[in-house]
Amino acid sequence: MVRTRAIIGFAAVPTLVLGVAATAVAAGASAGTGYVPELTEPRLVPNAGFEESATAPARWVVTGTASVVGAPVHGGDRALRTVDESGATGVSVRSQALSAGPGERLTASVWAQRGVGLAGTLELRFWRIDGRPAEVANKGRDLADVYGWQLVAVAVTVPDDAVTATVVLHTGAAAEGTTVWDDVSVRSEPAPSRQVPNAGFEELREAPAPTEWAVSGAASLVTEPVSGGRHALRTVDDSTSLEVSVRSRAVPVVPAEKVQATVQAQVLGGGAGALHLEFSRADGSTEDSWQESSDVVPVSGWQTVAVAMPVPEQAAFLTVRIGSSTAATGTTVWDEVRLRSSADVGYVPALGSGSVLFVGDQRVESTDGVTRVVHPGTKTGDPAIPGDLPGVVLPAGSWDANPRIGGTVLSGPDGRYRMWYTAADPTREPPCSYCTGYAESADGIHWDRSLHPGSVFPASPGGVVGNPRYTPADPVSARYFMLYAGGRSYFAASSPDGAAWAPLNGGQPILPGWDVGNVGYDPARGVFVAMTKQWTETAPYGPRTVWVSTSPDFVTWSPPRLAMSADVRDQDMVVAKNPADPTVLSEIYGMPAVRYGEQYLGLPWMFDITHSPTPRGDPGPDIGRSHIQLAASQDLLSWSRPARDDIITPGPAGSWDWGFQLTGTTMLTVGDQVWLYYSAFAGEHSCTAAKVAQGICTVPQGKARIGLITWPRDRFVSFRAGRGGGTLTTRPLAPTGSRLVVNVAPGEGELRAEVLTADGDPVPGYTLDDAEPVTADTLRTAVRWRAGDHLPDTGRPIRLRFSLTGGDLYSYAFT
Known part of the structure; x- marks a missing residue:
């Protein structure tokens, strides 16, 4: 094992001010560039060079005295000057909002030149969907006390509760002075493809212990200081003979892959702290050489500690460990563990012919004057x-x-x-509490289960998929596959007709995990997709989270990787519903993933836990209701949920779908509609009459039914124009089609679309003035310009800017 200490010399460049106090890096690893691929992409900040107007900074919001000047300038013909002559109020200039996804890392920079005084700060501010500030700490950078042009930069990981980000150029309330600003830029790095569970120490199931981390010694959650979010982890080592160790859950890796781990650390006393990257085989065994570490350094404030190495041959998993050595003593606070890998993939502009929805923000650059609206389905x-x-x-x-x-x-x-569904079957021998029922229908509304009375399989279906390689002439070819749970594993079964089932893989497990799972088929990649639960083998089991695996044949599966967990925003939502009880928890009970158009849609079953009698033991007795949201992803690993309203409106208390909602694993397109089957218990999870009498819950679990909700095609989530209209600008797109079609209900207004270059310049002939308005309520209409309805052949990615004066824009596609 190699242990070294190094400081990256940012301070040696006097005109470069970066938002990092110090960085410690293990020998042989870079500070972040070169070892793993550079995946940052430029974001389009409106009027970033202040060139659009000769007087005021167009498309920036100004508080105080700010004007456009012709000299000095760093680039172009104009720059922005702020003048602060008050010691009581500051000057602020804020950009339009950029979309921002949790886990994404944004780096903002600006060229600045001091005039009189020393008044100037660059800041990235983050915002919730309701317009309130997100919870971010320590995310601004002051100008340095130097003359001439200086580049000021700040890098921030988007917090969980944020949906947008703005660049702010401002002066403090007490500061005075004149500053010139020019050439603002923002670059984004995508969320890592490999995630450490509870990397920000925000999960509260085992608080004050860090949920999903194995602790040896004194380690607990704190609310001050924090680098991001609301909580961090503090380790205290006051012994020279014992170490403090906090180890993450295992993360799957591939041999020869290059991995870098970073953590934010702050030394509060002594010098005790190191970040370790450790690898192991599938059976848990390891070698002494399969680890690398880096110590914290004795500086004040937050520092970035980094360690990197290639995945050893035969290694299957990595763990991150933080803590102190046996001989060291001291107190250290840790936050924001992050993995980067050579397997990470950047933003991909390529698009096929499927619909691009607004469930997530992966294709959205910025918006102005529009709000996102979730449209619950219609009960049918x-x-x-x-x-x-x-x-x-x-x-x-x-x-x-x-x-x-x-x-x-x-x-x-x-x-x-x-239909394959779950039910208890007392008529089966032996009786079965979780069995598979089977029904058929000619129209999807009226169902007949008399064809196969009684259950058809003695386990609950975690989803059934059609076999794309089914060969009717082959008597041993399976038409259907099923995933089901048993003990602490998932198993597979096959069927020629959907009613007669036999175990696959010799009845041996195909995946680890337990409880509900959801399986589907991804036609875009030609693989089966399983979304499972991966609790640990022994207590504490941790929270309910969603993990993803894929398979080419339904027998051989990739190791599960963390895909989604509840975050601080989910926690806020459940606390808001139960303000008298701050101990409530938000978790994800399960989540099917469905390929829909140009994205995956997730259906997270959000579990609002109002009573957890055994938070460090069996979570089965947890009491609460569940409700269904929508999420979107490009890769099944990074999910976007900017709007978290329910897509199924429950009935009143005691009605059949009030209590605990679940969904099926498919979304069916039927004509111009999309159908989703769902079910619910009338009461709360694990609630009994006895617990109602004790005042623990209100409605006993039971009276489950299966229902159907429908939408017009693509109309799950929209951007709605506010008074005065609004715009939406996309990120760069590389479509294979040559025509743009939209799904829009403009009301009394209209929609126009403008084609931009990747740099944001309007393409001649395809400006808003050239666009013909779309005024009809339509599920699919081609957009036209004076030149026709074919897109320009620029040979490079393009952007779209939609201008909406009323109503809702639901989706777009290229044909």
């Missing part, structure tokens, strides 16, 4: 079912008193719909 049930059960298509049956999904609905080549 079987009207012949008795009782007040809006949306229900499958009620209680003769043997299945509580039918529910987890499960799947598929439409077959014969035009019939097939």
Whole structure:
């Protein structure tokens, strides 16, 4: 093991001011560039060079005295000058909002020149979807006390509760002086493809212990100081004979992959602290040479500690460990653990012919004057079912008193719909608490389960997929595959007809994990996708989170990788619903992932836990309700959820879908509609009559049913124009199609689309003035310009700028 100490000499360059106090790096590793690929991409800051107007800075919001000047300038013909003559109020100039995704890292920079006095700070500010500031600490950078032009830069990881970011050039309230600013830029680095669970120490299930980290010695969560979010981890070592060690959960890696780990650290006393990167085989064994470390350095404030090395041959997992050595003593605070890998992939502008939705922000550069709106589905049930059960298509049956999904609905080549669902079967020998039921339908609304009375498999389906390689002439070819859970593993089964099932893989597990899982098929990549739970083998088990694996054949699967967990914004939402109880928790009970157009859609089952009797033990007794949101991803690993309103509106307390909602694993396109089957218990998870009597919960779990909600095609989430209209600008796009089509309901207004170069300049002939307005409510209409309805052949990626004077824009596509 090599242990070294190094400081990156930012201070040696007097005209460069970076937002990093100090950096420690292990020998042989770079400080962040070169060892792992440079994946940053430029973001389009409107009027970044202040060239659009000769007087005021167009498309910037000004508070105080700021004007455009012709000299001095760093680039172009104009720059911005701020003048602060008050010792009580400051000057602020704020850019338009850029979209920002959790885990993304933004670097803002500006060229600045001091005039009289010393008044100037560059800051990245982050904003929640409701317009309130997100919780970010220590994210500004002051100008240096030097003359001439200086480059000021600050790098920040987007906090979990943020959806947009703005660049702010400002002076402090007490500062006075004149500053000239020019050539603002923002670059973004995508969220890492490999995530350390609870990397920001924000999960609270085991508080004050750090959830999902193994602790030896004194380590606990603190709220001050923090580098990001609300919590950090403090280690205290007051012994010269014992070490403090905090170790992450294992993260899958590939031999020869290059990995870099970083952590923000602040020494509060002594000199005790090191970051370790350690590798192991699939069976947990390791070698002495399979680890690298880097010490913290004795400086004040936050420092970035980094360590990197290639993945050894035969290694399958890495762990990150932070803490102190046996002989060292002292107190250190840690925050924002981050992995970078040579396997990381940057932003990909290529687009096929599928719809681009606004569920996530992956393709959104910036917006102005529009708000994102979630549109819940319409409950579409079987009207012949008795009782007040809006949306229900499958009620209680003769043997299945509580039918529910987890499960799947598929439409077959014969035009019939097939449903696999979960239910208890007391008629089976032996009786089965979690079995697979089967039903068929000619129209997806009226279901017949009499074809196969009783359950068809003695386990609950974690989803059923059609086999794309099914060969009808082959008698051993399977038409369907099923994922199901058993003990602490997931298993596979196959069927020729959907009713007769047999275990695959000799009945041996195909994946680790337990409890609910959701499986689907990704036609874009030709792989099966499993979204599972990966609790640890022993208590404490940690929170409910979502992990992803893929398979080419449904038997051989990639090791599960963390895909999504609840964050501080989810925690705020559940606390807001239960303000009298700050101990409530937000977790993700499960999440199907579906390929839809040019993105994956996730259906996270958000679990609002109002009572957890065993937070460090079996989570099964947790009590609470669940509700369904939407998320979007380009790679199944990094998910965007800027708007977190529910997509299924529950009925009143005690109604069939009030309590605990779940969804199926498929979203079916039926004509111009999209169908999603879902289920619910009327009551709360693990709530019993006895617990109601104790005041622990209000409605007992039970009375499960299966329902259906529908949307017009693509109309899940929209951008809605405010009074006076608004705009949406995309990130660079490289479409294969030559025509742009939109899904829009402009109301009394209209939509126009402008084509821009990747640098943001309008393409002649395709400006807003050249665009023909779209005024009709339409699911799919081609956009036209004076030159016609074909896009310009620029040979390079383009951007789109949509201008909407009213109504909602739901999606766009290239054909």
